[in-house]
Amino acid sequence: xxxxxxxxxxxxxxxxxxxxxxxxxxxxxxxxxxxxxxxxxxxxxxxxxxxxxxxxxxxxxxxxxxxxxxxxxxxxxxxxxxxxxxxxxxxxxxxxxxxxxxxxxxx
Numbered sequence: 001x002x003x004x005x006x007x008x009x010x011x012x013x014x015x016x017x018x019x020x021x022x023x024x025x026x027x028x029x030x031x032x033x034x035x036x037x038x039x040x041x042x043x044x045x046x047x048x049x050x051x052x053x054x055x056x057x058x059x060x061x062x063x064x065x066x067x068x069x070x071x072x073x074x075x076x077x078x079x080x081x082x083x084x085x086x087x088x089x090x091x092x093x094x095x096x097x098x099x100x101x102x103x104x105x106x107x
Contacts, residue, residue, distance in 0.1 A: 024050035024071035031078050032056035041066060048072050051105035068097075070104050077101075 018026070021043065029038035034057045043052030053066040068079040077100060080093040101107075 018073070020048050020073050021045050021050050023073040024069075024076050025054075027071050027074075027076035028054050028069040028078060029056070031076065033059060037063070039063070039066075046105065049104045050076075051101070054078060068101060068105075070101055 025038070025040055025043070029035040032038055032054070037057040039055040041053050041055075043050060049070060049072050051070045052068070054069045055063050055066045058064045067081070069076055071077060077097060079097050079101070080091075082091050082094055084091055084093040086092060
């Protein structure tokens, strides 16, 4: 029983060891087709939130180009571009991303 308690404490401490920047980058990379190919630039931390640009490989193995991302220790979001569903001619996902990016990253 003691070993189980020690193991649980170690796991809990290990999950807290990532900085907000490392955690947000990991969450953003997980959204890519090939998470291990993630490249980051212009990354900045504002409080507990992280903003920057991410690049990753597409299905053909080529890098697709840097796009904006933002996130925190629990989640991340990548700029979806202009694709996806629209409402009144506006891309829904892009509009939602723009709103949240502006709130968290200020630009």
